[in-house]
Amino acid sequence: MSGYWLLIPEYLLLAGALVSLFGDLLPGGERSSAILGALAAFAAAAFAGFIGTAEPLFGGMLVFDPVSVFARVSLAALTSVYLLWSGGRGTGSERSHEATALVLLSAVGGMLMCGARDMVALFIAIELSTMPAYVLMGYRRDDDRGLEGTLKYFLLSMTTSLIMLYGFSFLFGITGVTGYAEMDLTGAGVLGVLATVFVFVGLLAKLSAAPFHYWAPDAYAGAPTSSVAFVSTVPKIAGTVAMIRLVEALSPGATQLPLLLSIVAVASMVLGNLAAYPQLDLRRLMAYSGIAHIGYVILAMATNTNTGLAAAVFYMVAYALPSMAVVMIAAEEGSAVEQLSGLVDRRPWTAWALVVFLLSLVGIPPMAGFFGKLYLFTAAFGAGYRALVVLAVLMSVVSAGYYLRIMREAFFGERVSTPAVERSIPATIALVLLVVATLGMGIAASPLLGYLGVSF
Amino acid sequence: MHSVSADHVVLATFIFVGVFFVIATLSASHLLARSKHDEAKLSTYECGSEPVGPPWVQFRVGYYVYALLFVVFDIETVFLYPWAAAFGQMGIFIVVEMFVFIGILAAGLAYAWKEGALRWR
């Protein structure tokens, strides 16, 4: 069996996770385990980029095409930045080495999801990436609200995974295979439709798309803000890749799929953006904004064209970067929107970084979010979803309202005195890297999409 | 179809005899035996030893950790059996792979040990 070396990035992350489990025994304690994890994740990103595209592994179970490489590299890189930030910040908890291990394990699952082209591999990868997420969300064992949010997240997530698995069992029963390559639903009739619906209900719930989103705001609002920064962004990149692969595989037989996805897209865009308005808690606000952004991504998936699917992955990464950064700033400054007021006086550079992130989320050039939206909407428009694109553009304009409110609070809010935040060099580097990435992805959008096999 | 219905006859006879036997013995003992209840007779039968306390007690939470660790290694054997049946045909690599798998589980156990989960509290 050759080809195991293609999984070196995963091995690195796994080794990092196992070492950080014993992080309190390392010299330097908790912080060094997070920095070690960040290094492992960085090495994983570098290796994933270096390996590049390759032949499928394990008889097509894992593929290494451009989409998978792009998602793997960005996922590992984001994990690395997150660990750098959390290591520098030092949560003060004596158990943060466990959080490092959980983040790395979740990243392993996410990276396997990016390559999975087989139902068994996908299922295990999904569970590997979500199970540590539950623990991260309920990390503070003495926090009542956090545990309640986690329990809701856990119960809904497990129910939907089982619904998805039930769908997988029917897909296997209909086609007799678990790999996507030979999967053909043509002529499967009602059972095929049922299986497709089950599978997508599970995936959409993991991505917190609209009718299945109830868990997200509650879970995020109760969880430690630093965990939300990871859980609300990185696993979604992997989820998007997993979903576009299933859209590709099931589309030939499932004719109702575009309709189903369009309905979900509209519901997510409208509900996410409107419900984000009145929120006073940044975590809750970002949860709803995440629902809205997933709506745009699903709109691109509904097209089932190469352009649309590549734009979906690109957009998801372009969303994850600034979104993670905003939640990180919320973790440092306090999770209520009004706690940001006067940020420009306290930490002017952070305030301007926040502007970059929020403008990218709105979709203003030259940030990554603008190009993400541009390609996304162009692809959907080209595939004939004109009315939906108009709605999506309108909704992004609406979204500017609540993002600008955060900015207004940071720049013109009342100057309240809040306890000074401990500055740390690694945490600052992490934020700077995210700013650079948000701007850089915008500038490099065209070559990146070219790599993903799209040219506009 | 013929053999199937013959099977059904056997099955029906079996069920009928089974149900009849239970009803017959129970009603026979009910009719024949004299019923005399005293305290010793009404107490819970614990294989001859004296029952201590009510039976509906909560078990210590401490057992939960052991149950969890047991499940880990119980599940491990689920993978070990097919591996043991197949590794003759699959070569050396699959042996290495299984040791990596067991190694990861062992790291988990070592972690639980380090955290003091194996100490009875």
Next chain:
Amino acid sequence: MSVGPLHFMALAAVLFSLGLYGVLSRKSTIMTLMCLELMANAVNINLVAFSHYRTPALMTGQMFAVFSMVVSAAEIGLGLALVLAIYRLRKTVELDAMQELKG
């Protein structure tokens, strides 16, 4: 009458629906977890039955069922740990008591 794939599918469907109904209606978290287990077993029945009728030589479905069993055992372990943590704080595991987060 002989037993065919449809019977297994029906059994799995009944079990799955019972489990789903339980998850949505039960008040106790422990009962909800048990109902989730019911759903997981329904899936396993489906997988093993399909494996027997579709790919008897390859046993793909059986292997899938093994993986699904392992994953659901891990999930239930995690769920119970969560329930225990909540019980320590609140002295209850009733879902109706989980009302602090709204919106």
